[in-house]
Amino acid sequence: MYDYITISSLNDFIFCPYSIYLHNVYSGNEEELVHATPQTRGKAAHETIDQKTYSSRKDEIVGMSIYSNELGIAGKIDIYKAQEKLLIERKYKLETIYRGQIYQLWAEYFCMTEMGYEVEKLAFYAISTNKMFPVEIPTEEDKKELADFISKFQDFNLETPIPLNENKCRHCIYSNLCDKTELENVYT
Ligand code: SF4
Secondary structure (H helix, E strand, O other): OOOOEEHHHHHHHHHOHHHHHHHHHHOOOOHHHHOOHHHHHHHHHHHHHHOOOOOOOOOEEEOOEEEEOOOOEEEEOOEEEOOOOEEEEEEOOOOOOOHHHHHHHHHHHHHHHHOOOOOOEEEEEEOOOOEEEEEOOOOHHHHHHHHHHHHHHHHOOOOOOOOOOHHHHHOOOOHHHOOOOOOOOOOO
């Protein structure tokens, strides 16, 4: 049986599967070493959620742990507005919405609905611009796409070849620790 995959790692896996391995190796004691600028901002964006201090409104649920047995995933939501049946994922900055970020929101949606919550609307919220970005509720076809992606993630191992992409490596917080490249990231 597979371990549950964390929802927050879906986007990282699309970016580079090897970064998941490096994250697992260097997280914890070496946290300050690997949290370069973009992730530090992202982390701050989630801090109030993680500490459950974002909202005291009774119709809002923040930072709740979620899971889906069907998809084999687990994580936490940012905000669920019960009255509006709206699920929101906060990002510090959002100029482009990447497929991995969409997968993250879909994953949260499928966890919530499997857990019995009604969700009729999805959105990203960009803190830096105070803007909401609505996202369509996923279809059955979208669910299959997500499930196939999760299967690939589950089947990944370190023998799988990593296609190198110079631009990604230069924007990867792990590049200074990565044995696949000599490139330094743009944050140093
Ligand atoms: S530096 Fe490049 S190969 Fe290494 S984890 Fe980052 S993106 Fe992947």
